[in-house]
Amino acid sequence: MASVSSVLVKIGRSVGGVVGTLYQAGRDSVDTVIRNVIPFMAFISFIIGLILTTGIGDWIAKGIKGSASSLPGLLLISIVCALPVLSPLLGPGAVIAQIVGTLLGVEIGKGNIPAQYALPALFAINPQVGCDFIPVGLALGEAEPETVEIGVPAVLFSRLVTGPLSVVIAYLASFGLYSSAK
Amino acid sequence: MNLLSVGYRLAEVTVDKPTGVLGALATGAEDFIKVFNKGGSVLLSLMGGILPTLVVLLTAVNALIRIIGPEKIENLGKAAARPGIQWYPVRYIILPFVAVFVLTNPMAYTMGRFLPERYKPAFYDSAVSFVHPILGIFPHANPGELFVYVGIATGISQLGLGLGDLAVRYLLVGLVVIFIRGIVTERITARMMSKKEA
Numbered sequence: 426m427a428s429v430s431s432v433l434v435k436i437g438r439s440v441g442g443v444v445g446t447l448y449q450a451g452r453d454s455v456d457t458v459i460r461n462v463i464p465f466m467a468f469i470s471f472i473i474g475l476i477l478t479t480g481i482g483d484w485i486a487k488g489i490k491g492s493a494s495s496l497p498g499l500l501l502i503s504i505v506c507a508l509p510v511l512s513p514l515l516g517p518g519a520v521i522a523q524i525v526g527t528l529l530g531v532e533i534g535k536g537n538i539p540a541q542y543a544l545p546a547l548f549a550i551n552p553q554v555g556c557d558f559i560p561v562g563l564a565l566g567e568a569e570p571e572t573v574e575i576g577v578p579a580v581l582f583s584r585l586v587t588g589p590l591s592v593v594i595a596y597l598a599s600f601g602l603y604s605s606a607k
Numbered sequence: 608m609n610l611l612s613v614g615y616r617l618a619e620v621t622v623d624k625p626t627g628v629l630g631a632l633a634t635g636a637e638d639f640i641k642v643f644n645k646g647g648s649v650l651l652s653l654m655g656g657i658l659p660t661l662v663v664l665l666t667a668v669n670a671l672i673r674i675i676g677p678e679k680i681e682n683l684g685k686a687a688a689r690p691g692i693q694w695y696p697v698r699y700i701i702l703p704f705v706a707v708f709v710l711t712n713p714m715a716y717t718m719g720r721f722l723p724e725r726y727k728p729a730f731y732d733s734a735v736s737f738v739h740p741i742l743g744i745f746p747h748a749n750p751g752e753l754f755v756y757v758g759i760a761t762g763i764s765q766l767g768l769g770l771g772d773l774a775v776r777y778l779l780v781g782l783v784v785i786f787i788r789g790i791v792t793e794r795i796t797a798r799m800m801s802k803k804e805a
Binding site: 443446447449450451453454455457458461462463465466467469470471472473474475477478479519522523524525526527528529530531532533534535536538540543544546547548550551554555558559561562563565566567568569571572575576577578579580582583584586587590591594595598599602603 | 638641642643644645646647649650653654658661662665666667669670673674713714716717718719720722724725727728729730731732734735736738739740747750751752753754755756757758759760761762763765766768772773776777779780783784787788791792795796799800803
């Protein structure tokens with residue numbers, strides 16, 4: 426009898442543990458969505474509404490159509506974003522990358538930018554990723570202050586090379602992507 | 608009949624062309640609210656479209672990570688610390704991928720603690736560059752910055768094209784890019800460190 430009840434307790438505990446884990450996972454994910462995702466969606470929706478209903482969209486389209494639908498144009502965007510002075514300013518929260526991404530998405534949707542440029546564009550707008558966060562990121566990795574001192578410029582200079590390079594790689598990798606949708 | 612047509616004409620004039628100050632105000636008000644109506648419908652389509660999937664996916668992956676236990680990947684961090692050319696892919700492809708997948712942004716960078724100082728900036732560069740390419744397939748890794756990918760992906764879906772191809776290529780090209788970034792930054796760091804010592 427004692428062994429039966431101990432088995433029951435064991436089963437109850439493990440089931441409770443699994444359910445608890447799943448429940449906590451659900452709570453975490455809803456929390457993330459409410460705190461981080463929905464606010465940004467609201468903000469992005471406002472910007473999209475503004476672009477689609479006012480003349481701003483056409484004005485932006487004229488501005489970026491030339492640069493975002495050719496390899497040299499995308500390279501130019503990536504070099505500007507990777508400049509060691511600008512990149513830490515453009516980085517925080519990836520807000521700039523998200524806004525520019527949304528703008529490009531709207532123009533792709535309208536057909537102003539060919540769909541196969543989506544892949545290189547994803548890299549062109551983002552060579553500054555994490556450039557604002559280098560000291561914190563290195564501190565999370567328990568780096569010495571001397572390493573941080575060298576690491577910050579090392580990453581910033583590296584981006585100047587790897588930023589445009591990533592656009593070229595993505596451009597080459599985009600062959601055959603949505604090619605029938607030209 | 609005559610009266611009716613006059614009335615019709617009058618109505619047509621007042622509705623179609625509001626004139627004067629009030630008319631301009633009315634047009635302005637309509638244009639003003641139009642922006643937010645459009646924004647509202649975009650918000651609704653986003654929340655109806657990707658949000659439910661995201662919540663379920665986040666829950667599943669969070670549960671998986673909790674059951675496996677994030678501390679299990681520590682051995683990988685130790686392996687990546689080894690010198691030698693064969694450990695480069697582990698350090699700048701596998702470790703960043705696993706760290707970003709399991710620990711997510713920003714805790715992924717804590718894996719740098721297993722590496723020697725000279726590799727830390729390169730690992731950070733590699734890991735941080737992967738927090739967006741992973742979003743196409745595993746949005747749980749960085750849900751706060753989803754729109755880097757979703758912004759552009761929305762345009763693709765508006766054209767009626769599938770997103771799978773773009774998401775997979777974004778991930779694969781991302782892996783190639785973080786590998787190159789890791790190597791380049793490691794070289795630059797090494798050069799700057801030796802210059803400082805000299």
